[in-house]
Amino acid sequence: MSSETAPTETAPADVIGSLVRQLTDELRQRMEVSAPGGLVNNGVVIGGQHLKAEGPEKDDPAPAHGPVRARDLAVRRRRFVRPAAFDAGLSVLETGVLLLAGAPGTGRFTTALNLLAEGHADPRLCQVDGAVDLARWQPSRDRVDGYLVMAPSRSLDLRPWELARLEDRLARAEARMVVVVPRSPGQSGPPRADFSAQVVHHEPPDPAAVFGAHLADLCPARDRRERLLRSLGAEFTSALLPAGLPPRYAARAAEAVVRLGAGGGASHAIVAADLARAEASALMARADGDPEVLSLVLALCVFGGLDRAVIEDRAGALLTLVSVERQRTDDGRSSANAPADTGGSGRRPLPELLRSVGAGCGPPESGRGGGITGFFWPAVADGVWDAVCGEYAGLLPVLHAWLGGTGTDAEAVDRAGRAAARIAVRTGGRTLELLGGPALFTSPGSVLVAAHALGAATLDPASAESAYRVLRKWSEDPGTAPRTAVAYACRSGTGGLPAGRALVLLHRLTAGPYGGAALAPAVVDTVVERFATGGDADRASIVHDLADWARGEDSAALVAALAVPALLEAGRDWFRARLLADRPTRECVGELVGHALDETAGHGPMRAALLAWCGEAARTGQGADALDELFGQLLETGRPGFLLLLLWFGRSEDTTPGKDLAERHLKTWRERTPALDTSTRHDG
Numbered sequence: 001m002s003s004e005t006a007p008t009e010t011a012p013a014d015v016i017g018s019l020v021r022q023l024t025d026e027l028r029q030r031m032e033v034s035a036p037g038g039l040v041n042n043g044v045v046i047g048g049q050h051l052k053a054e055g056p057e058k059d060d061p062a063p064a065h066g067p068v069r070a071r072d073l074a075v076r077r078r079r080f081v082r083p084a085a086f087d088a089g090l091s092v093l094e095t096g097v098l099l100l101a102g103a104p105g106t107g108r109f110t111t112a113l114n115l116l117a118e119g120h121a122d123p124r125l126c127q128v129d130g131a132v133d134l135a136r137w138q139p140s141r142d143r144v145d146g147y148l149v150m151a152p153s154r155s156l157d158l159r160p161w162e163l164a165r166l167e168d169r170l171a172r173a174e175a176r177m178v179v180v181v182p183r184s185p186g187q188s189g190p191p192r193a194d195f196s197a198q199v200v201h202h203e204p205p206d207p208a209a210v211f212g213a214h215l216a217d218l219c220p221a222r223d224r225r226e227r228l229l230r231s232l233g234a235e236f237t238s239a240l241l242p243a244g245l246p247p248r249y250a251a252r253a254a255e256a257v258v259r260l261g262a263g264g265g266a267s268h269a270i271v272a273a274d275l276a277r278a279e280a281s282a283l284m285a286r287a288d289g290d291p292e293v294l295s296l297v298l299a300l301c302v303f304g305g306l307d308r309a310v311i312e313d314r315a316g317a318l319l320t321l322v323s324v325e326r327q328r329t330d331d332g333r334s335s336a337n338a339p340a341d342t343g344g345s346g347r348r349p350l351p352e353l354l355r356s357v358g359a360g361c362g363p364p365e366s367g368r369g370g371g372i373t374g375f376f377w378p379a380v381a382d383g384v385w386d387a388v389c390g391e392y393a394g395l396l397p398v399l400h401a402w403l404g405g406t407g408t409d410a411e412a413v414d415r416a417g418r419a420a421a422r423i424a425v426r427t428g429g430r431t432l433e434l435l436g437g438p439a440l441f442t443s444p445g446s447v448l449v450a451a452h453a454l455g456a457a458t459l460d461p462a463s464a465e466s467a468y469r470v471l472r473k474w475s476e477d478p479g480t481a482p483r484t485a486v487a488y489a490c491r492s493g494t495g496g497l498p499a500g501r502a503l504v505l506l507h508r509l510t511a512g513p514y515g516g517a518a519l520a521p522a523v524v525d526t527v528v529e530r531f532a533t534g535g536d537a538d539r540a541s542i543v544h545d546l547a548d549w550a551r552g553e554d555s556a557a558l559v560a561a562l563a564v565p566a567l568l569e570a571g572r573d574w575f576r577a578r579l580l581a582d583r584p585t586r587e588c589v590g591e592l593v594g595h596a597l598d599e600t601a602g603h604g605p606m607r608a609a610l611l612a613w614c615g616e617a618a619r620t621g622q623g624a625d626a627l628d629e630l631f632g633q634l635l636e637t638g639r640p641g642f643l644l645l646l647l648w649f650g651r652s653e654d655t656t657p658g659k660d661l662a663e664r665h666l667k668t669w670r671e672r673t674p675a676l677d678t679s680t681r682h683d684g
Helices: 012-030 070-078 086-093 108-117 160-172 193-198 207-218 222-232 236-240 247-263 268-287 291-303 308-328 350-356 380-391 393-404 410-426 430-436 444-457 461-475 480-489 499-511 517-533 536-550 555-570 572-581 583-598 600-620 624-637 640-651 659-672
Strands: 065-067 097-101 125-128 146-150 176-181 199-201 359-361 373-375
Touching (some): 086 176, 086 199, 097 108, 097 160, 108 125, 108 146, 160 176, 207 222, 207 247, 236 268, 268 291, 291 308, 291 350, 291 373, 291 410, 308 393, 393 430, 393 444, 410 430, 410 461, 430 444, 444 480, 480 499, 499 536, 499 555, 517 536, 517 555, 536 555, 536 572, 555 572, 555 600, 572 583, 572 624, 583 624, 600 624, 624 640, 624 659
Parallel strands (some): 097 176, 097 199, 146 176
Antiparallel strands (some): 065 125, 359 373
């Protein structure tokens, strides 16, 4: 506090008065007291004290409710399909207040409006701000038939007498109120057990009925509606209106049918593609700023239709990778094609996220936890992949690392591999090289994913050439992981490689400079799988190719020896027929069986396979002539492994299947080689 002294002389009384005034002004500036309705002495008293009580400000605060547009209400009434709980809701609403509990996106808003409008030709409805305190809220002075409160911002914590007063106020205003709350307890849930009689649980109406109601409103002419429905085909309902589809999706389907059928009609495939493109575009627009949504959408694109636990696990894994990538690119150098981080610290509940992206979760299967989860419209995945490959190319390395970490579950691996193949098709095969990243050498499942991706990529002309180039390159790689991926990619179950090309690649794997026993199991498994699933021509080609392998001096000869016993087990009937009718194949079979018996690693499995064949012939009487032909072929070749087999049969029990056949051929062998010392014991 300070004062300036005037240059002129001032009387003492004036100085004192000036100081008092300055002191009073400064105290008023320093002290602020809020005491509505109170009397406060704030400062130096000069003269008497007065109380001035002012009324409210001239401008009224913003109203806590506003009218529902008559046009919107009219449309929602015309297209409304009553859910199962509608009549129960009307009964409860007679008390004045109804609590409508249900999941978001199930048509609660439309149902609430129709409940309030029921019985009124021209209803006046208002929507109340969810943040208001209903214990103090007052109805409008104007005529209003019903009030709707959507998603109150806090739990409706009314005490019983407060609810009674609310009902009384509504009764005096001749109005009713519907408060929409989530089904599950918690924030904004049903307030108290005392009010349970006023809670009605809402379930969405049948999507086909919703579709029909919207179609009838959009297309009033019955004959035109019938033409539209005929053009859609019988598969339309199951493809685009599955059980559990939210009403807004059924409404969008009706709008698309009318729009696309303006020229006469549209098939369900055309409508499905149009809806999927629009939905995918909307999803990616949301995912652009929300990594959690992005991760869930991509997990659904890859693993949709599997158990909810799989979706949740894979979405979480992708979210982690995306977050790490965002941290790495925070300097802005390469973040243009990556999704932005929302900065949120909490993970949203999975059911909430599923609803927000147009996906649902069915009831849990027996012995499983979460239930089957996927997009209501599976075709949305194609639109998402188009957007990812076109607009989010910077995300592709992270996406491939994520796919490679899928694990070893057969169904999940197949899904991940096919997803990588979809990406390869959309990028002209350029992304196939990403499958050979570091994840291929550290994650066991990544080898299988890469195999499925390469095999599936050969099916599409857009990526086939690149797929074959990668397969040839990896078949000569010194690393075991890339060559193992090639071996599994040659399976018929992973893609479109014909048997001939598959066998060429498999031979290169085993006969090349990096071939060896480490890769033999994978190659043998693939050869057997190709034989078991192939046709007659493919089987003959495999047998002839293996015979060529057996004549070599490399690891391919060992693979042939290990594969033949499994082939006999997989196609015994085929071998029986060929041994009796096809001389070239018969000679190849005899050569292969003899080769397997000569190999130390192949002798035991080959003997077991022949013993099983003999046992079947003894039980059924079928195949004995084919076995006799095979033993005769082996006798002509004079292979030492076959002699060991005959000697083993000779030392076996008399009840051993095939003993008579073996002894007969052993006798012939002895007659042809009298100098043979058969007293030498050898266990083979």
